[in-house]
Amino acid sequence: MLHLYYDRHEETPFFGAFRSQGYLSEATIPGFNAEQLAMANLPPLLRTLLITDGTVTKSLEAFFWEPVTVDTILLETVTAARQVNWLEVTPGEEVLLREVQLRGTQSQRIYATAFSVVRLSVLAPEIREALTSGKVGIGVLIRDSGLESYREILDIKADNREFLLTAEKPDAPQAADIVSRTYRIIANHQPAILITENFPITHYTR
Template sequence: MDEMLEAIDNIEKRIGFNLSNVQKILLTTDGSVTRILEVLTKKPVVIETKVKTIIKADEDLAKALKIESGEDVNFRVVHLKNPDDRALVFARSWTPMKGLSNSIKRDLTSVDIPIGKILIKHKIETRREIMSIDAINADDEMVKAFDVKLGDLMLSRYYNIIHEARILIRINEVFPTSTTNFLHLM
């Protein structure tokens, strides 16, 4: 059985019900989640930035990004949402700053643009490599984003955006398992 199919099967056993097709697509796509959400909701997806800062990579982050410990990394926490609507996806991203052009750095650090649209704007050819999918417990940030209870099960995925054989961006996306929270997408 394919790794992704096995992971979905494990998630469904853990949460006690079958995921919707939309949830399966969002967990496993190697394309743009922003584009998928725009098609599903028939509305533009906007970014609401919650955190945007430059951090120094600790050993674990450096290992995950395949960079040196202490290098500058742009860390963002955002909600992907429709205008004047609730969050559809809660996302964290880590982007090593070394080697990026000034215009890409500017877009990543100062503008509320979805990462997929930044890549298109700068004509950067990339591929997405899904590292893991799982069900996790909602933390305080997710409670605020989705109006769920602390500890509620959420769907999570980690993936890397690869450009010229190096990790350009590492992303963690989280969205509800609850069909009531995702009902408007089904």
């Protein structure tokens, strides 16, 4: 999935749009069948998650009132073949790819998935080790390490595609309307982590 970020730039309608506010009256998302989806029409919790700079897992636990666990799907170190501009990664640089799903332990619903690209070279050794072990979530690690950081939203979009809605049927993904956001985490004044989170709308309309 790293190739999806090659040569992308910051010129998106959402770059910096929610840096200092959570409301944009006319905000629309590139949506299904080339149509625009008004953010005002999204479920309130989903709209909040798209622009928050807090920990998504904690927000999901508080709203749905069940423990949410982070299941690791992919964890590997690769070499970038081309530039990843949003992360200032150059060709030949090693990055960590990480994909997880956020699963309600009682309902077994998959509330979100997240694909991350981690620029290992700008992080302290102990943080690199914790991330490559896959034993801790990125949000939890940043919070517990005391690392000074902030999140910067780069893009928001919607599409319809196959998505595993529940862990009760692990081999039965369904066509679903998905809203996604891509943001980066700035640490030590440098882009350090690029994350795309995917949210199935159906879980947020119930």
